[in-house]
Amino acid sequence: MTPMITAFERSPDRGRGLARDMRVRWAFEEVGQPYDVRLVSFAEMKEPAHRMLHPFGQIPTYEEGDLSLFESGAIVSHIAQRHAGLLPDDANARSRAVAWMFAALNTLEPPIVEREMARLLERDKSWYEERLALLEDRVRVRLGELSNRLGDADWLDGAFSAGDLLMVTVLRRLSSWSELANYPNLPAYVARGEARPAYQRAFDAQLAVFTAGRR
Ligand SMILES: N[C@@H](CCC(=O)N[C@@H](CS)C(=O)NCC(=O)O)C(=O)O
Numbered sequence: 001m002t003p004m005i006t007a008f009e010r011s012p013d014r015g016r017g018l019a020r021d022m023r024v025r026w027a028f029e030e031v032g033q034p035y036d037v038r039l040v041s042f043a044e045m046k047e048p049a050h051r052m053l054h055p056f057g058q059i060p061t062y063e064e065g066d067l068s069l070f071e072s073g074a075i076v077s078h079i080a081q082r083h084a085g086l087l088p089d090d091a092n093a094r095s096r097a098v099a100w101m102f103a104a105l106n107t108l109e110p111p112i113v114e115r116e117m118a119r120l121l122e123r124d125k126s127w128y129e130e131r132l133a134l135l136e137d138r139v140r141v142r143l144g145e146l147s148n149r150l151g152d153a154d155w156l157d158g159a160f161s162a163g164d165l166l167m168v169t170v171l172r173r174l175s176s177w178s179e180l181a182n183y184p185n186l187p188a189y190v191a192r193g194e195a196r197p198a199y200q201r202a203f204d205a206q207l208a209v210f211t212a213g214r215r
Contacts, residue, residue, distance in 0.1 A: 100163025
C-alpha cells in the first residue's frame, strides 16, 4: 500500500522546501518508497476530518492502512525504522542517530522557529527589537555548539542518517538570515544535504505543487 501524506495546497514559502512535508518527502526519497500526497487548504486543516488525523490541525500527516501519524519527526522516524538507509544497523549508532533527530527538533528547531515567529508576528510591538536580539542570541548559541561538534565531518555521526536529514531541514529555515555564514561548516553541511539526489527529487516535487497552483 502506498503511504499518503498531506501537504499545503498553497505553501506560504512558495515551494522553497521549508514546509515540514519536505522532510517526509525527503525521507521517502532516501529509502526509495513511493508516496502519494493529498493537498489541503488552511481551512481544511482545521476541519474535524483533518483533526482526526492531526489534533493540532496542521500538516504533514501520514496514512498507511490502519496507521495514521502526525508530527514530521515521528513520520520520519517511522519511515527510517521500516526501511534501510536512514538509520545505522549497529544498535548504539542507531540510538545516537535518534539522539540527533531529537536534537534537531527539540534543541535547534525551537529557538529558530521562535525567532521566525517574532519576525512574522511581533514587529509592531514596542519591545520587538529587544526581544529579537535575545532570540537571535539563543539561536547563535546553538549554532556555535552544533558547528563545534560537526567540525570537519561530513555528517553528524558517521554516515548520513535521519538525524542529518532533520538537522539540514531545520537549518534551512535560517536561509534568509546571513548568520549561518558565521559558522562556515554549517552552510557546507546544508549544501551537502541539498546536493543529495533524494533531496532534489523531494524539493522538485513540493515546488511543483506551488508552481502548478499559480496557473
Ligand atoms: N511539530 C510539527 C509542526 C507542524 C507544523 O507547524 N506544520 C505547519 C506547516 S510546516 C502547519 O501546518 N502550519 C499551519 C497551521 O499551524 O495552521 C511537525 O513537525 O510536524
